[in-house]
Amino acid sequence: MLTEAEIRTFINGATHYFDTAAQQQASVGSPYLVTDGKPGAYDYTGIIGISGARQGIVYFTAPRGMLTVLLMRMQETDTSEENIKDLIGEVANTISGNARKDFGRSFVISVPTVVTKDSERLATPHSRSFVIPINWRSHSAKLVVCLE
Numbered sequence: 001m002l003t004e005a006e007i008r009t010f011i012n013g014a015t016h017y018f019d020t021a022a023q024q025q026a027s028v029g030s031p032y033l034v035t036d037g038k039p040g041a042y043d044y045t046g047i048i049g050i051s052g053a054r055q056g057i058v059y060f061t062a063p064r065g066m067l068t069v070l071l072m073r074m075q076e077t078d079t080s081e082e083n084i085k086d087l088i089g090e091v092a093n094t095i096s097g098n099a100r101k102d103f104g105r106s107f108v109i110s111v112p113t114v115v116t117k118d119s120e121r122l123a124t125p126h127s128r129s130f131v132i133p134i135n136w137r138s139h140s141a142k143l144v145v146c147l148e
Contacts, residue, residue: 002130002147006103007031010058013098014134014143017091022073022136029133039129039144043067044084046092047113053106056147058099060092066139085114095143 011028018026045061067087068079076083089112096109129146 001128002145006147007130007132007145009099009102010095010130010143010145011132013095014060014132016098017094018134018136021091021094022070024073024136026134026136029135031130031132034129034131039131039142039146041115042141043117044088045115046088046090047115048092048096049110049113050096050107050147051110052108054103054147056145058092058096058109058146059144060088060095060141061144062088062091062141063139066136066141069137069139085116088112089114 011031015026015028018024041059041061042063044064044067045059047057047059050056050058064084067084071079071083071087093109093112100107100109129144132143132145134141134143
């Protein structure tokens with residue numbers, strides 16, 4: 001089970017990403033616990049496997065519209081499918097990599113896996129996941145943390 005301080009690590013990572021990459025703040029809703037193993041997903045999802053002292057996954061999921069606007073805020077004019085997939089993987093990887101600073105070297109992260117519109121491939125490794133709602137401009141996304 002994640003502690004409040006551990007959840008805060010992921011919240012800070014998510015808000016820092018938007019502050020830095022988009023140069024605009026994102027707001028975070030109240031994190032909540034999902035106990036049925038199905039936290040849901042949007043159009044694109046970047047998944048990071050976690051191993052070492054903690055086991056599980058961290059994923060960032062967002063609608064295409066949000067990712068397209070985020071690319072444009074980053075001065076990227078190519079909003080192709082490939083760039084959208086690269087971006088969702090980068091967001092998940094950056095947030096997880098930043099969490100590694102707080103969790104330490106035993107928090108080992110994988111390279112991102114990107115899933116599009118196929119929430120069936122998002123089976124969480126156990127039944128308890130924390131969902132951190134993220135709102136940026138008029139868009140909503142989720143950061144899902146499922147760690148043992």
